[in-house]
Amino acid sequence: xxNNATSxxxxxxxxxxxxxxxxxxxxxxxxFILVYLFRHPHLTYYEWHALFSNTWVKIFSVMALIAMVLxxxxxxxxxxxxYFIARFQGSKAVYIRLAFQGFFALLLLxxxxxxxxxxxxxxx
Amino acid sequence: xxxxxxxxxxxxxxHDHPYLQDYSIDFPAETDMMVLDLLHLIQETQDETxxxxxxxxxxxxxxxxMNINGVNGLACIMPLSQVVKKNKLVLRPLPGMPVVRDLxxxxxxxYKQYEKIQPYLINDQPIPVQERLQTPEDRxxxxxxxxxxxxxxxxxxxxSFWWNPEKYIGPAGLLQSYRFLADSRDTAKKExxxxxxDPFSVFRCRGILNCVNVCPKGLNPAxxxxxxxxxxxxxxx
Ligand code: SF4
Ligand code: SF4
Ligand code: FES
Numbered sequence: 359x360x361n362n363a364t365s366x367x368x369x370x371x372x373x374x375x376x377x378x379x380x381x382x383x384x385x386x387x388x389x390f391i392l393v394y395l396f397r398h399p400h401l402t403y404y405e406w407h408a409l410f411s412n413t414w415v416k417i418f419s420v421m422a423l424i425a426m427v428l429x430x431x432x433x434x435x436x437x438x439x440x441y442f443i444a445r446f447q448g449s450k451a452v453y454i455r456l457a458f459q460g461f462f463a464l465l466l467l468x469x470x471x472x473x474x475x476x477x478x479x480x481x482x
Numbered sequence: 483x484x485x486x487x488x489x490x491x492x493x494x495x496x497h498d499h500p501y502l503q504d505y506s507i508d509f510p511a512e513t514d515m516m517v518l519d520l521l522h523l524i525q526e527t528q529d530e531t532x533x534x535x536x537x538x539x540x541x542x543x544x545x546x547x548m549n550i551n552g553v554n555g556l557a558c559i560m561p562l563s564q565v566v567k568k569n570k571l572v573l574r575p576l577p578g579m580p581v582v583r584d585l586x587x588x589x590x591x592x593y594k595q596y597e598k599i600q601p602y603l604i605n606d607q608p609i610p611v612q613e614r615l616q617t618p619e620d621r622x623x624x625x626x627x628x629x630x631x632x633x634x635x636x637x638x639x640x641x642s643f644w645w646n647p648e649k650y651i652g653p654a655g656l657l658q659s660y661r662f663l664a665d666s667r668d669t670a671k672k673e674x675x676x677x678x679x680d681p682f683s684v685f686r687c688r689g690i691l692n693c694v695n696v697c698p699k700g701l702n703p704a705x706x707x708x709x710x711x712x713x714x715x716x717x718x719x
Binding site: 436 | 645646680683685
């Protein structure tokens with residue numbers, strides 16, 4: 359039997375709300391970046407560097423990064439509990455599911471740590 | 483007019499695998515009938531071993547839900563003229579359910595989910611002398627909910643129910659759940675909602691809307707699910 363031990367918040371409502379909120383942050387971030395790119399058609403390294411030196415941009419980027427990690431985890435957890443279940447893979451399902459969840463948990467953690475390091479490493 | 487009917491056949495005691503059996507039927511041109519009448523015709527004239535469920539033959543009992551040319555519906559109210567494509571009709575049991583025989587499926591899990599939502603009025607107030615009254619406005623809130631005949635066409639068209647029929651209540655059960663949540667006479671709203679708050683019971687609905695497309699009674703389970711989500715939100719924020 360599946361349970362919710364590996365779900366983000368163990369509450370359907372909370373996961374659902376986090377999924378929505380992070381989606382809004384991510385869309386806002388991508389719109390921000392797209393608008394910026396549109397307004398700087400001949401972008402140079404120095405302009406790009408200046409953008410990410412701004413503390414607010416750093417905060418916004420880290421927020422978007424965290425949102426991406428949470429959003430992905432909820433989605434991937436849902437996929438793993440839809441498709442890697444005893445009905446499909448029998449008693450092996452739990453190992454496949456754990457491997458899948460473990461792989462992506464690790465990957466997302468690496469993204470997060472690397473991302474924060476890179477963003478915060480930009481000298482102002 | 484010649485019609486090719488392909489029907490899913492499976493008798494676990496006899497067959498190793500399910501298969502599609504062809505039946506060919508000649509009609510005078512312009513004949514129309516319900517899919518259920520066609521099944522009876524085949525059973526009476528060609529193959530008496532063909533098994534299917536039916537009772538009311540007028541869209542009221544919900545026992546002849548099946549997959550008709552790829553879409554779930556009630557055989558008794560689905561006219562051939564609406565579903566036959568290129569003189570061909572394919573009939574299969576409701577998808578994702580264990581098959582008992584031919585078009586007859588095991589509905590145990592579907593009913594288990596229905597049972598989970600406590601499909602009855604719960605009221606802890608003293609029993610009134612005559613009856614529990616409701617204003618016409620409150621009664622109106624149950625329209626579009628009470629009409630469900632539990633045919634399972636919606637739940638067995640829902641991918642989320644296919645993957646997790648043990649944990650996801652499914653559109654039929656959730657529509658019924660909202661029918662009691664919306665009832666002004668019911669006093670167990672809190673308890674009902676707390677039973678639905680895990681990540682599976684309600685939140686496995688991913689808004690695919692297959693349920694709305696197939697309901698033979700024209701009901702909208704996805705809308706009811708949205709209302710439940712809203713109630714959960716109100717309750718816990
Ligand atoms: S909601 Fe519609 S499709 Fe679903 S069980 Fe009820 S009547 Fe059937
Ligand atoms: S809207 Fe929800 S309940 Fe309806 S078919 Fe889609 S996932 Fe299933
Ligand atoms: S036979 Fe009763 S609904 Fe079709």
